[in-house]
Amino acid sequence: MLETAALAAGMSWASGFRLYLAVLAAGVLARLGWLELPPGLQPLESWWVIGVAALLAVAEFVADKVPAFDTVWDGIHTFIRIPAGAILAAAAFGQLDPQWVVAAGLIGGTLAGTAHAVKAGTRALINVSPEPFSNWTASFTEDLTATGSLLLAFFVPVLFLVLLAVFLLGSVWLLPKLWRGVRRLHASLRGGARHDAPR
Numbered sequence: 621m622l623e624t625a626a627l628a629a630g631m632s633w634a635s636g637f638r639l640y641l642a643v644l645a646a647g648v649l650a651r652l653g654w655l656e657l658p659p660g661l662q663p664l665e666s667w668w669v670i671g672v673a674a675l676l677a678v679a680e681f682v683a684d685k686v687p688a689f690d691t692v693w694d695g696i697h698t699f700i701r702i703p704a705g706a707i708l709a710a711a712a713f714g715q716l717d718p719q720w721v722v723a724a725g726l727i728g729g730t731l732a733g734t735a736h737a738v739k740a741g742t743r744a745l746i747n748v749s750p751e752p753f754s755n756w757t758a759s760f761t762e763d764l765t766a767t768g769s770l771l772l773a774f775f776v777p778v779l780f781l782v783l784l785a786v787f788l789l790g791s792v793w794l795l796p797k798l799w800r801g802v803r804r805l806h807a808s809l810r811g812g813a814r815h816d817a818p819r
Contacts, residue, residue, distance in 0.1 A: 623777050624658055628712035630773020630780055631661075632705035632728035633787075636735025638766035639701050640677035642708070645770045647673060655774050660714025681763070687747050687755045694740040705732025731784075734791050741798030 627646075634642040647664040649655035663669060683693045709728020713720045739762065746754050772780035 622781075624712055626773045626777030626780050627658070627661075628709040628724055628728060629731060629784055630770055631712070632709045632731040633735050633784060634766045634770050634773075635701050635705035635708060636732040636737075637701070637739040637762055638677075638680070639697070639704050640673050640680050641763075641766050642770060644670060644673040644677050645767070646774075649774065658712050658715060660711035661708070684759045684762070685756055687752050690755065690759070691740070691744050691747055694736070694743060698736065698740070701736050702729050702733045705729055734788065734795075737795055738791055738798065741795070741802055745798070745801050 631642045631646060643664055646655065646657060646661065647666070647670040650657045650662070650665045651667075651670065657664060664673075680693070684690045706725040706729030709731070710721050710725035713724040743755070743758060746758055749755075769780060769783070772783065
């Protein structure tokens with residue numbers, strides 16, 4: 621149960637900012653025999669799923685390195701990452717009673733949503749900077765974080781769950797500040813647009 625919970629939580633959380641990498645990593649490791657997936661997630665081992673996930677992971681890797689476009693990408697994926705996180709978590713518990721499946725889906729969606737909100741809010745503020753290096757640094761940090769957290773969730777579940785709890789506590793502190801920062805940025809952009817509008 622602990623290993624399944626860590627796997628479900630890890631994939632859901634990583635889905636919040638690197639969905640396709642999470643699917644790809646689980647599928648490839650399971651295909652190689654290094655990871656045993658619960659029955660509900662075994663379709664990820666399909667070569668078709670692995671191939672599509674690989675293509676989308678490469679597309680996301682590139683899109684996430686382009687300032688401003690990464691924010692558009694995040695906006696679109698608000699409607700993809702969070703439901704996907706819920707589905708992956710529910711599928712991980714698919715062999716258990718329905719109440720566990722529903723609870724897992726709700727928790728998985730919350731984890732994906734929290735990770736997505738932190739990522740999208742942080743990147744929106746970083747994109748105000750005209751130079752691309754801070755954006756690239758943030759993006760590569762997210763790549764490494766997603767990879768490392770997935771490996772921990774798969775192979776060192778207790779450590780991953782402890783670190784996830786730390787992240788969630790930090791998010792409670794950080795998200796209100798990101799929200800206020802994004803609102804101020806939006807207000808300043810609207811004010812600048814009105815000031816520049818022809819009269």
